[in-house]
Amino acid sequence: MTPPSAITPESGPVEPPLRLGLLVGDGIGHEIVPDTRRVVDTAVEAVGRDPITWMELPIGFDAIDSHGTPIPDETLTALEGLDGWVLGPHDSAAYPAAFRGDLTPGGVIRKRFGLFANIRPARAHAGVQATVSDMDLVIVRENTEGFYADRNMHIGSGEFMPTPDVAMAVAVFTRAACERIAHTACRLAAARRGRVTVVHKTNVLALTTGLFLEAVTDVARGYPGVHVDSEHVDAMAAHLVRRGGDFDVVVTENMFGDILSDLAGELSGSLGMAPSLNASASQAMAQAAHGAAPDIAGRNRANPTAMMLSAAMLLDWLSDRRGDALLARAAERIRRAVADTLAAGVATADLGGLASTAEFTETVGARILRR
Structure with missing residues (x-):
């Protein structure tokens, strides 16, 4: 130095x-x-x-x-x-x-x-070989609820086993937490390119991720300069590979955000570059x-x-x-x-x-x- x-x-x-x-x-x-x-x-x-x-x-x-x-x-x-x-x-x-x-x-x-907001940018850099060379997005991950069993219970884990051969887990979504992360995503998008993509799985998890999608969409109406669209999580994984450069701010629940942000980090060059x-x-x-x-x-x-x-x-x-x-x-x-x-x-x-x-x-x- x-x-x-x-x-x-x-x-x-x-x-x-x-x-x-x-x-x-x-x-x-x-x-x-x-x-x-x-x-x-x-x-x-x-x-x-x-x-x-x-x-x-x-x-x-x-x-x-x-x-x-x-x-x-x-x-x-x-x-x-x-x-x-x-x-x-x-x-x-x-x-x-x-x-x-x-x-x-x-x-x-x-x-x-x-610490309810996990902000994870993924950006390709000159000089680094990237699968998606024009990637420049931010994944906003709700960090306290969703499908992480170690975070969504007040005391202890949300996983339990009623018998030695059956394991279960509880996912929790509250409107307050969904709205809170929605404001974070919308404010970030307003300072970037003005687009928020909500990632969910409402075709299967209609109540839980449906609440997330509904809450984020409602909050976004208060940000007139921000355009909102949505994607199912499996489709989003494919889109990141095929056209990751099209996305700006991606907001999603805990586990989806963890998986997608690791994928985006690798696609932009290396997980070792993912802040x-x-x-x-x-x-x-x-x-x-x-x-x-x-x-x-x-x-x-x-x-x-x-x-x-x-x-x-x-x-x-x-x-x-x-x-x-x-x-x-x-x-x-x-x-x-x-x-x-x-x-x-x-x-x-x-x-x-x-x-x-x-x-x-x-x-x-x-x-x-x-x-």
């Missing part, structure tokens, strides 16, 4: 201090999260804003070793007093057996803080869409793009909430630097390149300093 003496700050007003949580997580999180912090610090300093105060908090395997649990109470308590946080990937499938039936650390945080923001009206968490990739952890081969772009999304969210234009400028510098780095052919192994994690980060950091 270029030393601070090489930075010529942009002029701007003095803004209040910003305190962010840093949760490294498992696997490649130990590489991509610290590198993302360095990139964010470089961008914030480059635009002339006071440095961010980071609070590193235990989570995942590190927390099991130090606190006997992957998500300590002290971590959750500390998050309450912060402006936002960056969460690395977790490898909960590999946790000791005592924790495998529990909510994942990310799931606990989302539920604790009511994600989890947000409520008052708090937000940057979290890349991919996993902990334990097979390459510690080998300096991980792609930090998704984590960096997720952090840029957090800076944008904080900019809107706090009225802090410098944070938006810092976010734009990160996005532009990542795009320019990829366009120049600097890429990690998952994209067919030869750059290490450290080399990619160094290049992004240097490009952030260019006006």
Whole structure:
């Protein structure tokens, strides 16, 4: 990373201090999260804003070793007093057996803080081979209900077994939650290309996804500049492959959104490039869409793009909430630097390149300093 003496700050007003949580997580999180912090610090300093105060908090395997649990109470308590946080990937499938039936650390945080909106952009970049070369969409995923049994019950899981040979799950849809995510999607579309596509399965799940479709359509009438259409989820998967560039903002329930956003990430180049923001009206968490990739952890081969772009999304969210234009400028510098780095052919192994994690980060950091 270029030393601070090489930075010529942009002029701007003095803004209040910003305190962010840093949760490294498992696997490649130990590489991509610290590198993302360095990139964010470089961008914030480059635009002339006071440095961010980071609070590193235990989570995942590190927390099991130090606190006997992957998500300590002290971590959750500390998050309450912060402006936002960056969460690395977790490898909960590999946790000791005592924790495998529990909510994942990310799931606990989302539920604790009511992070109802999961915003997942998918965009093709110059220099990266993509199945859908003109893709530039955002999937808005309702993050608290739907067909995720670990999130839709007040206490415990929505899965149950009346006999050892029968397993069942409950899906929950409420009009309030559907309307809340509809407003998020419509506001986002109004700032983009003005189109919302509602994804559902009303031909089979008429009551549950039917309520979702009805609620989103009703809310959208209050946004006269936004055009709304709808697709069944199976058809939508095919459309993303065949004509993913036609879509702008896609809004859907929890599980459909998880599946479609992973598909869109791969179609636009790689899941390693897929950023994600989890947000409520008052708090937000940057979290890349991919996993902990334990097979390459510690080998300096991980792609930090998704984590960096997720952090840029957090800076944008904080900019809107706090009225802090410098944070938006810092976010734009990160996005532009990542795009320019990829366009120049600097890429990690998952994209067919030869750059290490450290080399990619160094290049992004240097490009952030260019006006």
